[in-house]
Amino acid sequence: MIMEDIVLVGFGGHAKSVADCLEREEKxxxxxxxxxxxATSQYAYLGTDDKLQAIFDRGVKNAVIGIGYMGRxxxxxxxxxxxxxxxxxxPVIVDPSAIVSATAxxxxxxxxxxxxxxxxxxxxxxMTIINTKALVEHECVVGDFAHVAVGAVLCxxxxxxxxxxxxxNATVIQCRKVEPNTVIPAGATIR
Ligand SMILES: CC(C)(COP(=O)(O)OP(=O)(O)OC[C@H]1O[C@@H](n2cnc3c(N)ncnc32)[C@H](O)[C@@H]1OP(=O)(O)O)[C@@H](O)C(=O)NCCC(=O)NCCS
Numbered sequence: 001m002i003m004e005d006i007v008l009v010g011f012g013g014h015a016k017s018v019a020d021c022l023e024r025e026e027k028x029x030x031x032x033x034x035x036x037x038x039a040t041s042q043y044a045y046l047g048t049d050d051k052l053q054a055i056f057d058r059g060v061k062n063a064v065i066g067i068g069y070m071g072r073x074x075x076x077x078x079x080x081x082x083x084x085x086x087x088x089x090x091p092v093i094v095d096p097s098a099i100v101s102a103t104a105x106x107x108x109x110x111x112x113x114x115x116x117x118x119x120x121x122x123x124x125x126x127m128t129i130i131n132t133k134a135l136v137e138h139e140c141v142v143g144d145f146a147h148v149a150v151g152a153v154l155c156x157x158x159x160x161x162x163x164x165x166x167x168x169n170a171t172v173i174q175c176r177k178v179e180p181n182t183v184i185p186a187g188a189t190i191r
Contacts (some may be wrong), residue, residue: 034051138157167187
């Protein structure tokens with residue numbers, strides 16, 4: 001199978017996790033990353049985000065945002081707009097160890113990390129992060145740009161507003177609604 005090229009936009013800690021899943025998926029070839037400065041990495045440093053247009057023009061049509069966030073998703077939203085304006089595709093990236101129901105819907109640019117579960121009829125928006133070992137149960141709705149952090153549990157029919165952050169190991173019990181841009185602390189239980 002021919003692998004399509006992809007560029008990593010931003011190379012923080014989250015990007016390492018995303019890159020690792022991309023390698024495991026074997027669908028895309030990582031051409032390198034953009035960031036404010038070069039890091040010690042196996043991947044090529046391609047310059048700052050100002051280089052994205054040139055990277056697209058030379059034939060790299062896929063991008064993934066490697067910047068995670070904890071309640072401050074504005075940078076991801078700005079980058080998303082910039083990438084769309086250039087014309088990049090933002091594929092859904094799902095680690096091979098994740099379980100995603102065939103009846104779940106997942107929007108562009110969303111990342112589903114190692115061991116995560118997205119159950120039946122869940123609806124996940126665009127550019128969300130369903131992080132390592134997170135559980136999104138049946139019929140949950142997760143808004144665009146939300147982040148369900150590592151090990152967090154959304155019980156059935158939970159609704160997460162756009163841009164909300166559900167902290168590590170937090171639990172939201174069934175049918176509860178989390179307002180847009182809310183930060184749920186790590187380990188909290190929303191009842
Ligand atoms: C909730 C959170 C955002 C608050 O961070 P902050 O604004 O820097 O707040 P502080 O650390 O100054 O804490 C403020 C108060 O909240 C309490 N607090 C902080 N985090 C808490 C948590 N997870 N559960 C319960 N109480 C918490 C602190 O003890 C402190 O209480 P005090 O005022 O009585 O001393 C942060 O603690 C948190 O949980 N972040 C999520 C981390 C995470 O999930 N990472 C996963 C990445 S994938």
